[in-house]
Amino acid sequence: MAKLNSSDVHLSAEACNANLMAVGDALYAIGGKWKLRIIVALKTGSKRFNELQRSIEGISAKALAAELKDLELNGFVHRRVFTGTPVVVSYELTEYAGTLGDVLDALSSWGRMHRETIKKSMRKNKSMASPNLAP
Amino acid sequence: MAKLNSSDVHLSAEACNANLMAVGDALYAIGGKWKLRIIVALKTGSKRFNELQRSIEGISAKALAAELKDLELNGFVHRRVFTGTPVVVSYELTEYAGTLGDVLDALSSWGRMHRETIKKSMRKNKSMASPNLAP
DNA sequence: GTAAGCACTTAACAAAAGGTAAGCACTATA
DNA sequence: TATAGTGCTTACCTTTTGTTAAGTGCTTAC
Numbered sequence: 001m002a003k004l005n006s007s008d009v010h011l012s013a014e015a016c017n018a019n020l021m022a023v024g025d026a027l028y029a030i031g032g033k034w035k036l037r038i039i040v041a042l043k044t045g046s047k048r049f050n051e052l053q054r055s056i057e058g059i060s061a062k063a064l065a066a067e068l069k070d071l072e073l074n075g076f077v078h079r080r081v082f083t084g085t086p087v088v089v090s091y092e093l094t095e096y097a098g099t100l101g102d103v104l105d106a107l108s109s110w111g112r113m114h115r116e117t118i119k120k121s122m123r124k125n126k127s128m129a130s131p132n133l134a135p
Numbered sequence: 136m137a138k139l140n141s142s143d144v145h146l147s148a149e150a151c152n153a154n155l156m157a158v159g160d161a162l163y164a165i166g167g168k169w170k171l172r173i174i175v176a177l178k179t180g181s182k183r184f185n186e187l188q189r190s191i192e193g194i195s196a197k198a199l200a201a202e203l204k205d206l207e208l209n210g211f212v213h214r215r216v217f218t219g220t221p222v223v224v225s226y227e228l229t230e231y232a233g234t235l236g237d238v239l240d241a242l243s244s245w246g247r248m249h250r251e252t253i254k255k256s257m258r259k260n261k262s263m264a265s266p267n268l269a270p
Numbered sequence: 271g272t273a274a275g276c277a278c279t280t281a282a283c284a285a286a287a288g289g290t291a292a293g294c295a296c297t298a299t300a
Numbered sequence: 301t302a303t304a305g306t307g308c309t310t311a312c313c314t315t316t317t318g319t320t321a322a323g324t325g326c327t328t329a330c
Contacts, residue, residue: 016175016190019175019178020172020175020190020191022243022250023172024172024246025269026246026249027168027171027269028268029249031168033162033317033318044151050275050277055151056155060318061278062278065278065279073266085276085328086275086325086326087276089277089278096252100245102244102245103241105241106240106241108161109157109237110237111157111160111164112157114161115156115157117231130208131208131210134160134163168287183307194288195290196309197290197309197310198289200309201287201288220298221295221297222306223307224307272329273328273329274328274329275329276325276326276327277324278323279322281320283319284317284318285317288313288315289314290312290314291310291311291312292311293310294309299304300302
């Protein structure tokens with residue numbers, strides 16, 4: 001069976017609905033402001049809570065704690081507790097998080113391309129209403 | 136407690152930061168509840184406002200109007216007005232939206248896989264706290 | 271002996287996002 | 301005459317999301 005990809009112009013309504021549902025499912029699991037960032041930050045290896053908070057600019061302890069719980073429940077992150085003094089907790093990606101590889105690669109390479117594109121268009125066009133990068 | 140090897144951490148920290156920034160930029164442009172869904176819905180060709188609203192389950196006119204403005208400003212969508220009675224407005228993807236091809240492919244195929252995974256785990260495991268699909 | 275680090279949690283609050291319902295000005299259909 | 305369809309916009313309200321600041325209990329470093 002032929003594989004569908006973005007270059008196929010004429011998608012049937014059915015395929016479109018299937019895509020809508022699939023993208024909807026994906027966004028439900030990994031959408032939101034922080035989830036993907038946390039996963040990216042853990043790609044280099046396990047990190048402790050405060051370490052994570054420092055590496056993800058702008059996240060508060062409350063948001064991080066909540067997102068980590070959610071990521072753990074959804075099977076992306078494993079929480080490991082080392083009892084001792086002080087108690088140390090480390091977070092690491094599960095195997096299942098590895099299945100997001102293509103998504104993360106696509107997103108980050110698109111993000112790099114997008115930043116370049118916008119930087120160029122800002123040089124040309126200094127004062128118009130125009131797309132911006134993250135603040 | 137074991138001390139961290141600083142050269143190890145430093146090298147990966149740079150790559151990690153670049154990835155974090157790239158993913159951050161991507162999420163800034165196409166993150167949120169609706170943007171990618173609108174783009175997916177337009178992949179089959181141009182659609183009018185109400186047509187779009189019907190094909191994206193759950194979106195309100197207010198949200199759709201706001202997201203379309205944003206997508207237009209950011210160069211993903213082109214708005215075409217046909218003066219006549221009634222005035223017809225159609226939205227279509229720009230060439231730039233095509234650069235999201237890999238992202239959309241990766242996301243929708245991951246979404247499909249994720250749905251299957253969860254459906255299987257729900258059959259095994261009927262009443263535990265466990266990941267869910269979109270409602 | 272005080273500061274800082276560990277991993278959080280809680281309360282109080284603010285901002286952002288989004289929904290609902292109504293309306294506008296027009297036309298085609300029943 | 302009434303209804304529905306066209307593409308929105310507005311006012312109002314709720315929900316979600318997030319922030320800050322403080323606190324907990326213990327330990328090591330200065």
